[in-house]
Amino acid sequence: AARSVAGTTAESIVEGCAVVADRALDSRFFAFYPPREVDLQRWLAGWLAQGCSAVGTINTQRMYGADYWHHQMIHGVSSKGVFVTNGVEALGFREIELGLVSPSELLIRASDALGCRPFDAEACDAKGEAWARLGVARQLLELQSGASQEEFVRIPAAYTGGITIFAKAGTPEAENLRSAPELPVQSGT
Secondary structure (H helix, E strand, O other): OHHHHOOOOHHHHHHHHHHHOOOOEEEEEEEOOOOEOOOHHHHHHHHHHOOOEEEEEEEHHHHHOOOOEEEEEEEEEEOOEEEEOOOOEEEOHHHHHHHHOOOOEEEEEHHHHHOOOOOOHHHHHOOOHHHHHHOHHHHHHHHHHOOOOOOEEEEEOOOOOEEEEEEEOOOHHHHHHHHOOOOOEOOOO
16 A cells, blocks of 8 residues: 555645745646647647746556656657656657556556555555555455456556646746646547
């Protein structure tokens, strides 16, 4: 259960920016899940061209099999993809969209979940609606009894895939950030 809330969420980044930068910066998070109607290259280029900064919150499990969500500083965009730091590289649009357009879930190795002490599968679904919706208790009990051979247990994660945009406070860019519409959800999702 601790893995569900390990680390910093995008909302925490926005709140932390308000504390650390005081009134010097405005920031706003744009969710990418459920899937959005957005041309990532054009949308991101528009913000960066205004002098704004960006940080992506991505699910690396969906991108390359790591076991965590991650924040990536975005410093550029071109037809080749999105340029990030930590590591310094260009991520292709399909690759980064896998991490951005991700449900708020985390995969925990079955062996790790079964090794928890105390092991109390039934308590998991009592942790909230998201835990019950994913049937975490059922997943664990089926693994424990041998009825399931799944490699992972899906649990809810505190993270939301998307991009946080930062603008210098008191500028036209900050006003654009405050007044920008939410990214529309794709029809049929």
